[in-house]
Each structure stands twice: as C-alpha cells, then as structure tokens.
Amino acid sequence: MSEITLKFRSIWISDLHLGTSGCQTAYLLDFLKHCDADHLYLVGDIIDGWALKRSWFWQQSHNDVIQKILRKARKGTKVTYIPGNHDEGARQFLGLMFGEIIIEDEVIHTMANGKRFLVLHGDRFDGVVQCAKWLAIVGDRLYTITLKLNHWFNRARARMGLGYWSLSQFLKHKVKSAVSFVSNFETAVAAEAKALGLDGVICGHIHKAEMREIDGVLYCNDGDWVESLTALVELQNGELRILTWQKFFIDQQAELIDLYAPNSPLFEGMTA
Ligand SMILES: [Mn+2]
Numbered sequence: 001m002s003e004i005t006l007k008f009r010s011i012w013i014s015d016l017h018l019g020t021s022g023c024q025t026a027y028l029l030d031f032l033k034h035c036d037a038d039h040l041y042l043v044g045d046i047i048d049g050w051a052l053k054r055s056w057f058w059q060q061s062h063n064d065v066i067q068k069i070l071r072k073a074r075k076g077t078k079v080t081y082i083p084g085n086h087d088e089g090a091r092q093f094l095g096l097m098f099g100e101i102i103i104e105d106e107v108i109h110t111m112a113n114g115k116r117f118l119v120l121h122g123d124r125f126d127g128v129v130q131c132a133k134w135l136a137i138v139g140d141r142l143y144t145i146t147l148k149l150n151h152w153f154n155r156a157r158a159r160m161g162l163g164y165w166s167l168s169q170f171l172k173h174k175v176k177s178a179v180s181f182v183s184n185f186e187t188a189v190a191a192e193a194k195a196l197g198l199d200g201v202i203c204g205h206i207h208k209a210e211m212r213e214i215d216g217v218l219y220c221n222d223g224d225w226v227e228s229l230t231a232l233v234e235l236q237n238g239e240l241r242i243l244t245w246q247k248f249f250i251d252q253q254a255e256l257i258d259l260y261a262p263n264s265p266l267f268e269g270m271t272a
Contacts (some may be wrong), residue, residue: 006035006259006266009112010234014043014121014204015224017086018062019052022226025061031231031245032068039109039234040069040077043204043222044084044121051086073100080104084121084205108198113238115199117220118192122205125188182206186221190214202232209242235260241267 013031017023051057073079079101083090093103106120185206193201200218209223209230220240223230229245243266259266 004034004259007236008035008037008233009236009238010039010041010109011035011037012041012043012119012202012220012222012232013225014084014222015045015207015226016065017045017048017051017224017226018065019048019057020226021057023062024225024229025059025065027229027245028225029061029064029068031229032065032072035231035233036072037077037233040072040079041107041109041119041202042069042079042081043119043202044082044123045086045204046081046084048086049089070099070101080107080119082106082119082121085123109202111234111238111240112236115238117200117202117218118196118198119202122185122189122203125185125192182208186210186219187214190217190219193217209244211240211242243267
C-alpha cells in the first residue's frame, strides 16, 4: 500500500454530487486520503439535494467522504464550503460555521504569490442558456429521432391547415447554442473576476476542468467527481495545477517520482 501524502497549499473540489450513484466515492476517498492542504475549498454541488429529493441514495462511502473532510477541518485545514445550485439549501447558512467549516457564497483567495482569485460555484452565470446545455447532452441522439418525428409532425400540421415548421431545425439551433454555452460561461465568469480587479477566478458547476487565460484573467474550473475526477491545487509557491486523480489511483503502486514537477503524471499537460 502506498503511503504517499501530497501536501498542497490549497485544494479546490466541486460537483461531488454525494447522494447520487454518480459520485465516484472510491476515487474521491483515495484522493482525500493522499492529499492534504492548508486550505480546502468545497466549491458547490457537494451534496445533491435535488437528487435526494427525488430518491434517497446514501451509502456508507458518502458518510466517509463527509467524515474525511470534517477530520481535515479538525486537524487544522481551513475548510470553506461554497454551496452550489444542487445544494442551495445550504445557502441559508452563509457566514455561519459548522464544526470548523465556514459556509460562504463567494470568497477571495490569495495565493502564496499574492495573486487574488474569486472563488464561486458559478451557477449564477447560467442565465437562460442552462436549458440549451441540457439539450446538448441528449442532443445527438435526439437529433436523429427528431428528423423522423419532424416528418410526422409536419404531416399533422399540414392536415390541420398549418404551415411547415422545422422541429429539427429548431433543435439543431438549440444544440449549436449549447456548444457555445461552455465558452459563454467561461467568458462570463472571467469577466466578473476582471471587473473586480482580480487576477483570476475559480469555479465549478459545468463539470469541465479548465485552466486558461481569458481576457487577461486566469479562468480555472476544478471539474467534478462524477466523470472527470479532477481537482484544482495550489502548490506551495502559488502555482496552480489541475490534478486528475484517476491516473494516480491506477498508478499509485508505481515508483514515486517528483509528483509536484510540471511533468508529473498527475498534471499531464494541464499547467499554467
Ligand atoms: Mn452546479
């Protein structure tokens, strides 16, 4: 068994979606076991209240995740919990402390090198495009069905004396705007950080880990623990990295190399 502990200055994780079968708790627990930090930010959608309302799903491993986080807080990690839209119920507790965990809506984090970053979940930038994002997921398969449906739909319309209306055209347009949802989201979040005079922004919400400069500010998204198993980490010198845990989980028996180096398998081409 590997006993490696990686010590970061800060860790950001979001979109765990505890309370759903989608949460990859085995990887998440392994990550929490092997990684420590002075600051741990839980950047929203930690517990999926929406899903729990629909049907209760809670396993021991979900308790283990919570307990591991509480334990870190007890042992001196400064834990900040920023609720997202799936755990918006926690937003009524903003500014309060539970155990050693503080609940905040949005915070500013100062890196070791003095750079200041806005930290928020990101759902407030959804606007009207959220619907289109949903369409993007089902879009591909739906589109083929739609073409067939469209045929029958317009036959019915014609019979009722109505003109032709392209359902597939309509959906195609929606899917197209869904593709631009991600870039619109990223641009909007980055613009907010810029307006506040900050060096960058860290968010979650769209389940797409990313780190790139947008209009002079560094946009960072810590990804999720449903599919991508990613975290954003700050090294002791203030540098940021996107960490992909799956890789390390698989390779953890492998010979220990410099895991903090830019060529570390943990970071794989995702440095800034
Ligand atoms: Mn969200």
